[in-house]
Amino acid sequence: MTPGDNGASTPEEDDPFGYLYADGQARGAQPPSGGYGYPNSVSRVRTVGERQYGQQQPPYVPPQGAYGQPNAHYQAPETLPGATPPGSRPPAPRSGPGRRGPNTKGLLIGAIAVVAAVVVGISIAMFNGNSDDKNSDDQAGATPAQSQNADPTPTSSSSSDGTLPKADAADSSVQLAGGAAVSSDVKGAKGAGGRYVAGLNQVGASVTWTVGGIREAGSYRLYVRYSIPGEDANATLTVNGKPNQQPLGMKNFIHSPKGDFEKGWQTTWAPVTLNQGANTLSIACGQGNQCNALIDQFYISK
Template identity: 35%
Template sequence: MSAGNSGRGTPDEPDDPFAYLYRPEGDAPPPQQTLRQPSYNQVRPVGERTFGGQQGYRQQQAPARPDARYAAPETQVGGRPPNGGGPHDRRRAPGPDQRRNGLLIGAIAVVLAVVLGVGAAILFSGGEENQGANDGESSAPTGNADDEQDGDDPTDPPADEETEAPDLPVADLTRLQFGNGAALESTFQNARSDTGAYIAVQGRPNATITWTFDFEGEPGQYYLYTGYSTITDGQAMGFSVNGTPRTDPVDMQDYSTASDAFDDSWVRTFNLVELVQGSNTVTLTCDRPCDVAIDQLWISDHEES
């Protein structure tokens, strides 16, 4: 209720302050006024209307029709909701182009799956065949004769694989030939032969030791090693290789000066010799002072320390 209003009914003064402007001339009585409509500031319950100044009845108001000027954009024809469409835009039914793209993608995926499946089947079946071949199953050769000639022979050893060198000969004292009193003995201790025996030639002029052996290596120059024991300097034996006498004897000096006994004076010496592939013969002869005992003979391809 606003100021100047006493509530329901009409105010004491007329509502029209400019009524004097259209009064009849000569102060004629004004025409009878009709009942006035309620004032704009008269309080009425919502939905209550008056007709002709009489209290009317309440009518159920019909729902207000939306005004196109104030309607939400999504309710107008061709309108779009704000912010790019929101979640409702994403849930809209796909158009014809989208359905065609989906079908095309699905078809491509099916073709790829079939191709991958066939490739996997071929790969695994090929692996099983190879496994069967490795297990001993025979298979037909592939490729032509020219290809096989150009390739390496599978039976040949790899080019970078070195062939193992044959074992070089080592004398078995029990198989040697002795002459002019040379013989196997075991009086002295610590001999390095397999049996602990040695060949005694001391005090036996022209005693001979002959070693015949097969050589499977490359022909050429090798080291002939002689193991011996002596307690006197200046001892030596002459020798020959394959029937050819050598001018350099087998020098047998007393290199073990720590002892004066044969038991503790075992040493070695070497001479360079020419060997041929196959059978070779080395002969040692006591043709000079040779107060020695020999316990080893062997061939080496290098100078041993």
Template identity: 45%
Template sequence: MTAGNTGSDTPGNDDPFGYLYRSEGGEEGAGGDGATRQQGVPRTSYNQVRAVGERQYGGASQQSGYGRQSASYAAPETLPGGERARTPQAGPPAPPQRNHKGLLIGAVAVVGVVCIAIGVAMLNNSDKETTDQAQPSETVSTSQEPAHKPAEKPSKAPLPKDDAGSLKLGGGATTSKDIPGARSAGGVYVAGMNNPGASATWTLNVEEEGAYKMWVGYGIPGQDENLTLTVNGKRDERPLNMKNFAGSEEGNWEKGWQRTWQRVPLNKGTNTVMLSCEDGNKCDVNIDQLWLEKKIA
């Protein structure tokens, strides 16, 4: 006997669990629809049986038993409004990508242009050198120098200066170096000028005619002395003054080295100046140097 009938059905058509899903309608209707079920006719009032674990999603059936999924099932992520359908939020803009290929092409182009420019410059320079070499040397010189170049003044030679050893001696005059302090090379000086007629002659050259300031280096024994001066054979009326300007002690020859000067007229070219011991001179004197300083007239 079953919960869904009165025992009139055949045992094969009876459902022992029918009460779980049959309608509460009258006992006569097998499905609770009020219809009288005839013997031998299968029941049509059963509710649709679902497998265990099968569910409805929006009218579509899904079976989750043992991990199986019906064909009508769709994951929430794929439905409209799901995670995969959502538009991602806009983030910070990506940095612009450099076109390295374009930069490389530009660099190669610049190098090519520079090489071409260098080649053209070298070619032009080579052509210019060839043209210059083909022209006469006179033409090049004329283009670089003015046609009327001012004449350069010749550099003046230094004024002459000589030691006692280069003087021409006569009348008993001689060289010596016994007394220290002479300014000439090796300390050599002209001695013996105290002999009457003794002389020392200096030969010199000048580039211009005129009067010059002539210096004479001498040594005295602490007393005033003088000599006769003759220039180019003409005797000067004034004797060469050799005073004791330094005020050296009398008889001290070593401390008596001094110098004096006199104006002498000279010709252009070679001249002679003679110092001599003549009548009326005080000739106790030694001579170490003679030199010209400057033109004074």
């Protein structure tokens, strides 16, 4: 094939971009005025099979209904069956018999149960605390406790059945010395026949009680029932031959009138440490003691 003009060619053989070159322009090539994929072409979407090549296409007609006007095919949601008309509110949910409301009764029962549990816990804690206080108070300390007006009375005078011993100061088993003697002139004594021990108000006078039947060694309390003429008294207490840490205090706890033995009966106690078996307890008027007192009864308490 030689270079040169081979004559006019068929349209499908023409160079679509020949208008861009000098030889193409010499042959009269013109830029295309339309068509898919060429410059200055306008692509319009058409239904498949609608375009007819070689025919003039009708102008584009927009769908019915101009901008801002309702379309004939448009239907508002409120016009559909069952829809709520415009301007109206949806109905409020029912709270009557057909629908259950909040379970306020259940919440109230739960709150009451929690409060009850707290009250029970506090009561148990207080009860345990009181029990501990009571137990600690029952243990004998180094300092004698103050006597109350009411006289605590043991259940038995014998220790053979497991109870702690008790004795009248005027009993024949109690040894008296130094001028102490049995008397019954003052009323109010609980000893047998209303008898008691007097004459303890002089140095050297003593009342000695031999206690038997202590099953277990340990700390105990010695209770003494006495009478004073409205003035405090005290005496030396000896346990198994050894002076006790504290003297036996016989104070006027009930504030009885001065000079009246008959209205001065009351009870005191002192802590003692006893051995298993027999023990000797002695109340004596020593130097420096104020011993103007009548002795009625003794007994031991754990």
